[in-house]
Amino acid sequence: MRNLLGFLSRNSFFLFFLLLEGFAVLLLIQNNRFQRSEFINSSNSASGSFYQMVNNATKYFDLVYINNQLSNENAQLRNHLTTSKIEIFGKNFIINDTIYQQSYTFTEATIINNTVNKANNYITLNKGTLAGVKEGMGVIGPQGIIGIVKTVSTRFSSVMSVLHTQSIISAKLKDQRHFGSLVWDSKDYQYGQLIDIPKHVQIMLGDTIVSSGFSSIFPTGISLATITEIEKPEGNNFYNITVKFINDFKKIEKVYVVKNVLRTEQDKLEEQMEGDKDD
Amino acid sequence: MIRQILNFTLLFLFLIAIQVLVLNNIQLGGYLNPYLYIMFILALPFNTPKWLLLILAFALGIGVDLFSSTMGMHTMSLVFMAFLRPSVLKVIAPRDGYDTNQTPGIQDFDFRWYLIYVSILTFAHHFVLFYIEVFRFSDFFFTFSKVIVSSLFTILLLLISQLFNYNAQVKR
Structure with missing residues (x-):
């Protein structure tokens, strides 16, 4: 017993180091499984509102670029309007709305924190569960895909960027x-x-x-x-x-969160097939 | 003593702010990521108890991690660096040891001593940090080059920050 106590007191510095390092590893592993607890990531309300503050101050610097980006997008969308098209087949147009059912809906959001230089990059958005954002939804920018929502708090959400080693x-x-x-x-x-x-x-x-x-x-x-x-x-x-x-990941500010209305139906069907295979 | 504690508390908050607001946004070609916050551990006085060193490193690491969404990474590497500090100081100690009223900086020691001290610990910190970040050993040399380039930049920043409290008249 005395030997054990002697050993502990002789190596107390090293053991204390191991204890703290072990705790850090625990945090790291949890983080790597993307199961970060609510209060400890950048979508928690403390650092989230902090970044909102910083963003409020810095967003003015990019306004010109973002205006251009948005007006380009407007122009693109305007191309799709019926008013910018001519009727080729005269009056024989049949419009039947029952053919098209809304499948995706979009929610506008603003990026308030973003990195591109890490091996695993995350983006923080200013919309959370209050705006209908849920885990697993896609995020697209003006020109292409940005990432997939990983964790959500009431007013913020954390997005796994395409620039992530595990993003496919x-x-x-x-x-x-x-x-x-x-x-x-x-x-x-x-x-x-x-x-x-x-x-x-x-x-x-x-x-x-x-x-x-x-x-x-x-x-x-x-x-x-x-x-x-x-x-x-x-x-x-x-x-x-x-x-x-096509996206410049360093310059995006406005994004859209994509909700697939029919997703549960598709997932349920595909799960059924997976279940059959196992039997 | 009280003044020293106050000074280091301010330095602690200041370094987190600088790291999160300014240095994390420096992204030259994906290589350059300076981490100046390690200055806090480097600047602590020689008579700091070893256990306090680890606790402070842990707190600072968590602080930086919270704002970078990299839970655990900075904590691990900074605690590792703090663990190495006493041994490194012992190895590079001058012949007559350290005075209690001295602080590790170019004010009290020559430039060469400070450069060696800072280089070893910065490299150790960056090495652990970058390899934990990628979490694999493929692309070993690509990651290694990132470690080298970022270390050089951090060391440069550390040397520059030393000049702020350098006073040629009071050279001991």
Whole structure:
């Protein structure tokens, strides 16, 4: 017993170090499983409102850029209005609204904290459960996908950015319709990787890739990135493709949170299939 | 003594603010991430008890983590650095040891001593931090280059901040 006490008192500094370090590791592991407790991440109300304050002061600096971005988007949307189209078939137009059912709804939100230089980047938004934001919803910017909502508090939400080592976005080639996955290797925030595209597909530099819509998180056909580098590795049936994001992740401010109205129905059906396979 | 505690408390808050509001936004090519807040642990007086060193490192680490949504990362690396500090100080001690009224800085020691002291601990801190951040050993050399470049930048900032309280007349 005395030996044990002697050992403890001799190594007390080292043991205390191990204790604190162990506690830090615990925090880290919890954080890595994305189960961060409410009060300890950046969507907690203390640091959330702090960042809101900082953002209130700094948002004026980017106004010109954001105005341009928004007016570009307006112009794009205006192109889709019926008033900017001419009738090709004269008066023989049949409009039947029962064909289209609303599938995705969008909520506007503002980014109040953002990083791009970490290996795992998170974005904080100023909308939370009060605005109808829930875990697992997608977030899109003016030009492409931003990420997926990970944790929500009443007035803020924390988004796992596309610039995250564990982010996988289902994507397809705009013209060919072959689908793969868009991932990020944590090196340059402007470039991502498109994987799982088989070698027999004809692709070209500059081709656009868009969201596939398979994941039921994002609508189909949102432009994501353009191909900047193609490699054909030996002994492998797939390309190594480097793509450049259309979004400039450093400059986004206004985003939209996407809600898929039909998601529960799709997930339920797919779960049923998974269940059948297990039996 | 009271004044010293007050000074260090202010330094603690100031360093978190600087780190979170300014330095976390410096993102040159994804390589440069200076972490100046480690200055707090480096600047503590020589007679600080070892256990207090660890506790302060833990508190500061949590503080920076809270505002960077990187729970645990900064805490781990800073506690590790604080753990190394007594041994490093012992290894590079001048022949007649340390005086209790001296503080680790270029005011009381020569530039070379301070550079070695700061370089070892900064490198140790950044090494742990960056490898925990990526959490894997593939891309070893890419991460290593990030460690080197960021360490150099942090050391530069530390040296510059030393000049603020350097007073040539009172050189001991």
